[in-house]
Amino acid sequence: MMSQVYDTNHVIKYYECDMTTKLSIPMILNLAILASNLQAESLSIGDDFVHAHGLGWIVLQYDIQIKRRPIVGETVKIETVAKEFTSYFANRDFNFYDEQGELLIEIHSLFAMMDMTKRKMIRIPDEMAAGYEPDVVKRIKRGPGPESISSDDEILHDQMYAVRYTDIDFNHHVNNSRYFEWMIDGLGADFLNSHEATQIQIRFEKEVGQNDIVTSQIVLDSEKMRTKHRIMVDDQLSAEATINWIEA
């Protein structure tokens, strides 16, 4: 079967950019989810429908390849497709293109469905999936995901952040893009203005709550131009990520 491909155009706003005038790393996730929300609505299986059933989609993992971040004022086409479904998991791809049709950003992601009252993963109901016309498969091949911080690693930076009211979106979750804000902040403006991320792998382990204080830890592997990141709430791992960098 050919899965339904959806696309939408978006003009990059100044408040979606960082100091470099490029689309900020956290905002990449918001634009991706915007496209998938719009697809779901166009198929009448949007947030309203999903929430009315007491359910919600959660993202488990993103693998993001960045060729070039678009700058303020550029129009990007965001293409998305929900490709494969098993009983419990779904994968979705996102591709960002510039006006010349060049691929800018490529994202593979893994989703699951949650019972919002019981706060646990459930089988994906047929009516939540059928509209996407996905391939129904036995098993979804996952990428390797981020490399964990090990006990041998030296923590370069360690900083606490209290969750803010404006970090919570209308799903009553911390907006996924905020994890990236906490993760990259400690690298500092000198590093972030002179380096570009080429690959970001992130895995979400446990939801951060509305009144939590998170700790963001960073390990730097200068030789490999790679950083490893971990978001902790007390001793509990919330998310971990690996980012590969090049000099800008």
Place this chain on the structure above:
Amino acid sequence: MMSQVYDTNHVIKYYECDMTTKLSIPMILNLAILASNLQAESLSIGDDFVHAHGLGWIVLQYDIQIKRRPIVGETVKIETVAKEFTSYFANRDFNFYDEQGELLIEIHSLFAMMDMTKRKMIRIPDEMAAGYEPDVVKRIKRGPGPESISSDDEILHDQMYAVRYTDIDFNHHVNNSRYFEWMIDGLGADFLNSHEATQIQIRFEKEVGQNDIVTSQIVLDSEKMRTKHRIMVDDQLSAEATINWIEA
């Protein structure tokens, strides 16, 4: 003379909303400035032109009246006009309308121009103003502005925030909307989900720097349903605001 009125349509995105599914208070400012940026670009006196002269616009004061905050998916028309200029000051109005033409949000603002190297206010050069075809006046009437926190006031809440990399926009300033994030956060989700701001007056006194840690202080006047806010860097006042609330 009739000043140039500009308008632009904008669809409210999910990541521009808070838990209530309404456009977040901080994001109101971003959408207003988006409209003024687009007007400036349409007149070829946009950020690129202004920055090439070593200059930048700064906002000194906003007075925001909110009738209704638009919700996710709504299309709003944002209308803006640079009305009056003196040698040093300019005022600009913003009106947000819904698809039925109802006025949602009304903003009066006061701008000035800064020499970015010397970090001080300068006379507004003619070529930065003429395109707007404003009324040139001797004096701009200012609103009363926010009510300051006095030494008699009891501080309800006091919290520190470190400026994050993603708080800085491509003007290398803290994005103005972040002051609102710091100001309202301490009110907490219970209050913010059950109250609506009807008027917000904010005055910016001194720019927050990239590596600053700010303190956000809140005073609550329950009888008048009003909160007073102050952003401090050490003992220096950075911004103050008054917000009037009604029960939602």
